[in-house]
Amino acid sequence: MNCFNARNDFVSLWQKTLSPSRRAELLSHLQGCPSCDRSFRAFALTAPVLYSLSEPDSELEPTRSGNHRQPRSLGDLSMTHFPLLSSRLSHLVSALVVAAAAVLAVYFAVPSRTTFEDVIASDNVNAEISSYPVMDGLLAQESATPVIITTSTEVTDNYH
């Protein structure tokens, strides 16, 4: 085994996935090669975080508040084990529902309106414009008669 292959096998040695023969070969190389031996020892300082497949549970690190709960098994998990997530998701969904309801309410509250351009484009010069809710409300207080806006088809040219 050469040094390149030996160093490539460090991770497998750490994760115990090397075949027995390959493992023996690597260990024998490390015994006889001071450079690779030094590299392995340097590798061992970061390997517990970078290459370990699990965290050590025997000595729990104290948490910031000291009220850490033991992690549960995967099959035991449900939404109840994500209390913060559950409540924040509920708030997020509620906010989305309220926003959607508000958009729909505004959409249906404003009726379709006839614009002056529509009136002029049509032949009906005595068109009734009835889609201005604020104006309708004000007029309804003073008079029950409908509002008629008449447009003239005669165009007077004031520039000549």
Add this chain to the structure above:
Amino acid sequence: MLAALSSKLTDWSEADRSDAELIAEARRGDTAAFGELASRYRTRVERFCQRFFSDREQVSDLVQESFIRAFAGLSTYRAEMPFLGWLRAVVANVCYDELRRRQRKPEELIADFTSTEANWLQLVEHSTPEEIVEAAEERRAAHMLAHRLLDSLRPDDRMVMVLRESEGLSVEEVAQVMGWSEAKVKIRAFRARQFLRKQAESILFQQRRSVKK
């Protein structure tokens, strides 16, 4: 009898729902479906966060933050890609934000060791490779010292180390996850490896000197 059978069948079908079905339901606002999805991937996400942070409560917060971001951004998920890959990108960005937020002074030499860390260093220095591998598994000090060493990396370098070394992603995949160029990923990876090797060797050298004294 029929009711019991029907409920068993419902349980079975619910337990066997695919990720795609759960994602579709979650997109319609079904938080229970998303909860099931989160339960499925919780261990993987937690393990990923533990590569960056040693405090379990902080890891727990980041896991929750990751799932909240994932839920809020579900509309950006495309069905043709694996959900785990998409989720990993979300979690990576959560961890990256946290690393940058902490604003640690990078690249400081670790000088002071706790007694358990010093014991671990002595073991690394004087034991056989086999003994080191066996001992590292249950030693919290080994993990703590490794975290301190990795903490001395800049956030960009740390991201590359974890994604390349721990997650086994290719340069192209890391570039996609982080939104960086492949050249940047290669440079950061080279720099991070070189820096960590120097740091580790200088720690072991320090340890040898202190033992001689």
